[in-house]
Every structure is written in structure tokens, then in C-alpha cells.
Amino acid sequence: MPLIQIKNLTRKFEDFTAVDNVSLDIDEGEIFGLLGPNGAGKTTILSMLATLLSPTSGEALICGHDIVKNPTQVRHCIGFVFQDPSSDDLLTGRENLYLHALMYGVRKSEINRKIDEGLMLVDLTDKQHVKMRKYSGGMRRRLELARGFLHNPKVLFLDEPTLGLDPQTRESLWIYIKKLSVENKITIILTTHYMEEADKLCDRIGIIDRGKIIALDTPFNFKKNMGGDLVSISTSNPDLPSLEKIACITQVKYEHDLLSLTVDDAGRHLQEILAHVGEALKVEIHSPTLHDVFLKLTGKRMREGSGGGEGGWMTRSMHAGKR
């Protein structure tokens, strides 16, 4: 039985349908990504699953517990790393973890060990006694990530886990997330509007647009279904008839000394292709990305850099816990 079962989940805010009839099963141990632009309804789905928001209609079971009928049981088996900062500025990293452990029912005898482990996993052991207001954005995210794992939840929600962070910090966070999920065998649902993040982290991706899941597959299949890699070769004398006979080549185009081929798994067949091309001045292989997938599915580009959250996280983090 899937660990998370979502059936016809819908949430309306007055006239606006934020989540529109979403059905989804997620298996134990899976890292599932909800990929979509800002305002697509990703956070609303997570909020409903975490019992912070009640659905307008539809239902969902997490670890067998109904999110509407048994919210407390649901909260017993989940963890949440929020999009906006949610730790206390005036307290140290360790204090924030300690309070979390108490609230989320970590056994007393295990609290210190769990906190030490968590700090070590996200490399914050030497900063544990520093007040959070002195943390950088990336450090803060790492601490909140460790906190989400602290009470051994069966399911962990990550809402835009790397929003507003620089590329290096983002990649290092991916490593932490992978590491934590493998070591703790946790099912993770994350939302993101970074294609690369979904590609690198997720076992399966649901592409969401205007509250609807419009496509659902593994990153590999998504890209494969785009029809293979595009190989561009600058050459003056290709052997077009033989090229057309090669099985893995699905399309051949030759214009102005530029040969364009659509190839399944170009990396493996490059040698064979080049044998029929003659003298190649320049070879380029472009593998389809989730960008291409998204563009094809929705007919629009997803803006990665801009959008509501970007930068906002940092600004808001400055107000966090200001009291």
C-alpha cells in the first residue's frame, strides 16, 4: 500500500481554485517532487497534507491516517521544513533543535544524541552555540533541515528547500537532503520551481500548473519521452543515406553545412554516427532538460530566477523571531 494516498484533493480560496482535484500515490522511501511555477498550488498541497489547512473537498491518507479525521495522528508521523524561516533568531541552533525535540516527542534519553547527530550531518556542530541571527541563509536552511529530520518522521515535507540560496549552497543542500533521506529511510515530498533540483533529487516528479498535476513520471522518462538527444554537427560532406539507416537516429536534417540529428542516447552511438559524417568541425550534444519538458507541456517557460519567493526568503529571515 502506498504510504501517501491523495484522492481528488481540492482547495478553493473564495473564487480561486488553488488545488484542483489532485490524486496521487507516493510510496515509502520515495523522494517525490512537485515541480511548478510560483502560485501553482504546491505549498497549498503540502499545507493540507500537514493538516495546517483543511481541504475544500477530497481526501488524503498519510501512513494510513486521514488528514481531516485524524490530524494529530498525521502530525505524529510527519516533519516539515518550511519555505520561510521558522527558527528563532534569538536562540542558538542547538536550542532550536532542543525545543523541537521536546515538542515533537523525541524520547528524553535520545534527545542529546539525536541533536548531535543532526548537527553533524549538516556540518553545524561548531556553530551550535551561536545565535541563529548570526547564521547565513544557507546555514539556517541546513539547521532547519536537520530539525525536520530530528524526530524521525516517516514523511518529510520540504517546501522549496533551496529557495533564494546561491548555487553552491543549493548543491550542498541537495547532498545533505540525499544523505539524510538515505540514512533515515524517509519518504520525502518536496516542492520546487528549480528544474535542476527536481532532476537531481527526485525519484518521481509531478509537474503542477494552476492547481493541477499535468504530468507525472521519473525525470529520466520525462526526458526520454522528449524523443532523444539533439546532435548538431558542422560538416560539409555527410553520408545522409547511411545516416538515415542507423536505428537510433529518428530524424535527420541537413542545412547550410549543419547536420541536425535526433538520436536516442546519443552518448553511446556517437562513434557510429561520426563514421558516416566525414570530417566534423564541431559536434554538440544537447540532452533534453526538464525545461524542455515543461515548455512542451505547458507551452510556457518557467521563470526560475524571478518570482515571489526569490530574495524574499532572506528578507523575511531577517524578521524571523524578532521579538
Add this chain to the structure above:
Amino acid sequence: MQGKDSNMTKGAVTAELRGLYAIWYRELLVFMREPSRLVGSIIQPLLWLVIFGTGVGSIIEPGTISGVDYQQFLFPGILVMTVLYGSLFFGLYIILDKRIDFLKEVLVAPLRKSTMFFGKALGGSTDGLLQIIILMVLGAIFFGIHFTLLSIILTFIIVSLLLISITSLGLAIGSLMDSPEGFGLISSFAIFPLFFLSGALFPVRNLPDWLKTVVMINPVSYAVDALRSVILGITGYSLLLDFSVLIIFTALTVITGTWAFKRIKL
């Protein structure tokens, strides 16, 4: 089977109590970490005592108000004022916490909503009690207030009841409001009448009937009256009435607060 069940319940109760402790402890940690907040919260009441107390005191013959100076007469009222302002505005933090995701970290915890509410309310009340203790020490040293062990204990009880009820009221307003501006508006409407119509600044005995009635309707008046009676020995209503009203008021505000907190909108 029976035994196992009751064990599980015991575990659940322990979990709730630890959650309660965590939420309370957090409020206290945050409060203590910024000494400027504690000092700031003491300055306003001190200014009232020193400046308003001296100013008004200068036009009143010493000892004409039930045999004490105006400054001393004012002291219990200023304790109540400190509670009112400090505790009601404590609810404002809930609105600020809503704007970031801090409140969600608490709301997703596997605890009852009432536990979360009590943790917050007790946390806010403890902050307030610390302010009151400092004011009592300053009162004893600089304003000639004489405390006995009994009056200290009774003062703590009265102040605690008022703290819990006003904090609950603040949390209720904070839970239902979305913007700090809205909170400011509502709470000003609540604080001013509760304070000015409580007899904190003047004796109730010689007031015209209409004003006396309004003061009688205000539950805060009974806290002022009880404190004045316990600290200065000036009796107005009976202590039994004072305590009855305060206990009922506390129960009602706690129920309202819990109700509002369960309906919190994010």
C-alpha cells in the same frame, strides 16, 4: 489490555506536558535573552509612578486617600497597568509569527491545540510576572511599599490570574486578526477602557453613580481592588468578590482564547 491502554495514555500525557514545557520555556528564553526588553517594560510604569504619581500627588493633601500617599495609592494600579499592556501585546507576537513560518513549526507539532495555547499563555504570563517582581522590589525600596509574606503570596496569586486572563485575551485577538495594524486598533479599544475604568488612577468611592457602575462592570477593577486591599490594606469590594470575579474572568478568557487559537488562520 487495560493496563497497556492506560500506559499509552500516560505516555500521551507526558508528551503533552513536555510540549507545554517546550513552548513555555521558549517564551522565557526569548524574553530573557534581550535584557533591553525587560528594562524597557519596566521604564513606562516607573515613569507613571514617579512623574504622574508626584504630579498628582502634589495637588492632594498627603494621607487623604485612605491614609496613604497618592504614589503608594497608585502603585497597585500601576502593577495592573503593566500586566494589561505587557500581556495584551503579547498576543501581537502571534500575528508576527504568522507572517513568517515560525508559528507553523509549533502548529505542525503532534500536540493538542490547547496544549500549544496554554504553553503560549503561561509563557507570556511568566514574562509578565518577572516584570511585576522587579516592580515590587523597586516599590519596596523606593516607594515605601511594605510587603509581608502573606501580601507577597496574595499579590502573586492576583497578578497571575490577571496575567493569564489578559494574555489569553491578547492571544485570542492575535489568533483571529491578520494584521498588526488591526491588532493595534482592537487592543487600544480594549486596553484604554479596561485601564481607565478600573479605578487604577483614582479611588472609586466618590465617583458619580454612572461611572461607578461602569467601573463595576470592568473585571479589571476587581484586580486593582484586590491588590490595593492586599498591599495597602485599603478595602473597596470584599476580597471574596474580587477573587470570584477574577477566577470567572480567567476561566472565560482562557476558554475564549483556546477557542480562537483552534481556529487560527495562517
